[in-house]
Amino acid sequence: MSGVAWHPTHAHLRAVTLGFGLLLVGIVLGRIDLVVLATPLLLVALAGAGSRPRVVPVLRAPGGSLAVHEGEDLLWTATVEGVPPGGTVAALHPGQRWLEVQPEDGLLVPEDDGVATTEIGLRPVRWGRRTLGAPAVAGYDAWSAWRWVADRPAPLRLTVLPSKEQVDTTAPAPHPHGLVGQERAGRPGEGTEFAKVRPFEPGDRLRRIHWATSARTGTLHVTATHADEDAHVVLLVDAVNDVGASGGILGDRSSMDLAVRAAAVLAEHFLRRGDRVGLRVFGDWRVSFLPSSSGRHQLRRLLDTLALVEPGTARGEDALAARQGLGAGTLALLLSPLIEPASTQQVAMLTSAGIDVVVVDTLPPELAGGDGPGSTPEDRLAWRLRMLQRRVERDRMASLGIPVITWAGPHSIDRVLRDLARRSSTPRMVRR
Amino acid sequence: MSGLELTLRDRRGRWVATLSPAAVGRWLTIVGPMLAVVAAVATAAPDGPWWPAVVVALLALGSAELPDSPAPLLTLGVAASWWVVVAPDPSGGPVLVVAVAFLVFHTATGYAAVGPPRRTADRRVVRGVVARTTPIGAATLAVGVLAIAAEGADVVPGAVVVALLALAALARLTTRQ
Numbered sequence A: 001m002s003g004v005a006w007h008p009t010h011a012h013l014r015a016v017t018l019g020f021g022l023l024l025v026g027i028v029l030g031r032i033d034l035v036v037l038a039t040p041l042l043l044v045a046l047a048g049a050g051s052r053p054r055v056v057p058v059l060r061a062p063g064g065s066l067a068v069h070e071g072e073d074l075l076w077t078a079t080v081e082g083v084p085p086g087g088t089v090a091a092l093h094p095g096q097r098w099l100e101v102q103p104e105d106g107l108l109v110p111e112d113d114g115v116a117t118t119e120i121g122l123r124p125v126r127w128g129r130r131t132l133g134a135p136a137v138a139g140y141d142a143w144s145a146w147r148w149v150a151d152r153p154a155p156l157r158l159t160v161l162p163s164k165e166q167v168d169t170t171a172p173a174p175h176p177h178g179l180v181g182q183e184r185a186g187r188p189g190e191g192t193e194f195a196k197v198r199p200f201e202p203g204d205r206l207r208r209i210h211w212a213t214s215a216r217t218g219t220l221h222v223t224a225t226h227a228d229e230d231a232h233v234v235l236l237v238d239a240v241n242d243v244g245a246s247g248g249i250l251g252d253r254s255s256m257d258l259a260v261r262a263a264a265v266l267a268e269h270f271l272r273r274g275d276r277v278g279l280r281v282f283g284d285w286r287v288s289f290l291p292s293s294s295g296r297h298q299l300r301r302l303l304d305t306l307a308l309v310e311p312g313t314a315r316g317e318d319a320l321a322a323r324q325g326l327g328a329g330t331l332a333l334l335l336s337p338l339i340e341p342a343s344t345q346q347v348a349m350l351t352s353a354g355i356d357v358v359v360v361d362t363l364p365p366e367l368a369g370g371d372g373p374g375s376t377p378e379d380r381l382a383w384r385l386r387m388l389q390r391r392v393e394r395d396r397m398a399s400l401g402i403p404v405i406t407w408a409g410p411h412s413i414d415r416v417l418r419d420l421a422r423r424s425s426t427p428r429m430v431r432r
Numbered sequence B: 001m002s003g004l005e006l007t008l009r010d011r012r013g014r015w016v017a018t019l020s021p022a023a024v025g026r027w028l029t030i031v032g033p034m035l036a037v038v039a040a041v042a043t044a045a046p047d048g049p050w051w052p053a054v055v056v057a058l059l060a061l062g063s064a065e066l067p068d069s070p071a072p073l074l075t076l077g078v079a080a081s082w083w084v085v086v087a088p089d090p091s092g093g094p095v096l097v098v099a100v101a102f103l104v105f106h107t108a109t110g111y112a113a114v115g116p117p118r119r120t121a122d123r124r125v126v127r128g129v130v131a132r133t134t135p136i137g138a139a140t141l142a143v144g145v146l147a148i149a150a151e152g153a154d155v156v157p158g159a160v161v162v163a164l165l166a167l168a169a170l171a172r173l174t175t176r177q
Helices: A010-031 A032-050 A211-217 A255-272 A296-307 A320-321 A341-352 A376-397 A412-423 B021-046 B051-065 B073-085 B092-112 B125-149 B157-175
Strands: A007-008 A058-062 A065-068 A075-081 A088-092 A100-101 A107-110 A114-122 A128-129 A136-140 A146-149 A156-161 A181-200 A221-229 A232-239 A276-281 A289-293 A330-335 A356-361 A402-408 B006-009 B017-018
Touching: A010 A032, A010 B073, A010 B092, A032 B073, A032 B125, A065 A114, A075 A088, A075 A136, A088 A114, A107 A221, A107 B125, A114 A221, A128 B017, A136 A356, A156 A296, A211 A221, A221 B006, A232 A255, A232 A289, A255 A276, A255 A330, A276 A296, A330 A341, A330 B157, A341 A356, A341 A376, B017 B021, B021 B073, B021 B092, B051 B073, B051 B092, B073 B092, B092 B125
Parallel strands: A065 A156, A232 A276, A232 A330, A330 A356, A356 A402
Antiparallel strands: A007 A146, A058 A075, A075 A114, A088 A107, A088 A136, A100 A114, A128 A156, A136 A146, A181 A221, A276 A289, B006 B017
């Protein structure tokens, strides 16, 4: 290996130029004071020239893809081997929007046995998929006279999943239809929740015999249970508009921030209960539909899909699309800022098809009550008019028995699910 | 403002300057030595023009902002030229001050030029820089004292150079592995 990769720094050139220059002038003019002035620079130049590294360092830095939740810290580590004795390594990871870098301005670390390790903390603060900038790494010898600049390591590709705050709700999801899960079905069957004690019938399992009642009455009695079943939940995410500015997980929230995080919370909640959860996104050309399924893998698929959402990239979708693949008894959770009139049409269509719909309003409260994102008086007036229309639409949906809740965290949905569970037991007419 | 750090921004929120202990330390070690040079030249040649002092101070400020550039070379060059022109018959004290100030300025700008500007530095790096610079400072003082002692005697600079090179060769031979 050679030291070709090492280049002299400005400091070394300065020491050489001034050191030898002053020495030469001192000798020519016969001035000993100039020799004294040249001495430190000359010594530094000689030391720098003598410490020229002969080995090309090797950089090891991670690249590739990584999935993290927003707000989660990760460490970017670069290891440089072959640093000369007393040398240093500088590293800088470029920041970008919605990415916090610590230390932001890079860092400088000394070598230890020829190896220098730099560690930079990264923290993505908003969901989405992004490629980070390529970090910069450079090495220096002990006298900072020679510099080696590493080839830019491969940048990290991050899939930032929305944060998932756990819901602590006990309300059952309405309309359980499957055969597994934690929901109590309306009919008796194999399950864990007690229903009643009834006389023995052929086919009953012997372990179900209730011995106390059987002994008291003189005839065999068994313990009957409700069947355990799951629910079919579909999350409908309105990504036609992203209203408001996003400041990351700790800053201001846009309507898409609220929708995506709410969808993540709800998906985890229902999947944890053993329900089947699907996803449909409107207004995004890339992702539109994720079939319903259950289990931990489905949660990861859902979060991955939500991370890919790019609002406003597809418009003019058919309102009927919301109904595709959904049958009566499905619980549809529509997460929408209710800005587009099309979302109200979708709600009406789903309700008339016998699908239980819960509308989760994801317009940030400060926008709903304020002047809106516009800057001119006309924009503000238009926004206020739209907000008035929106209020009328919300009231109309509420009068039709469609629950509309403003998303204020995971607990917002609890009361609505209880109401829906009660309402689902009452018969009603639907259009097929 | 965070901790002991104060960040100044303009009306649009763009970064203007950051005042932190590290930044203040960098300014002191870069601009301070040049102010010492100005004072030493003023002592050695009180009748000299004043404007080179302003030029040197401004160049020092530029060097503090752009350490990894030719600005420090220009600063040292201007300061050395000023010394050559206005101090034809220098006395011992100011020469030592200027020589040590040159060393501190050169080391401080060299250290500031390592890595990205405003980077966080490990304390061990600073200790290493100080440990390597101190012997050079001591050698400079030794040569300066030798020059002061030789003042009046008829010693040619060439003899000092030969002695200096012999010293460097000896140091190289004794420290080489």
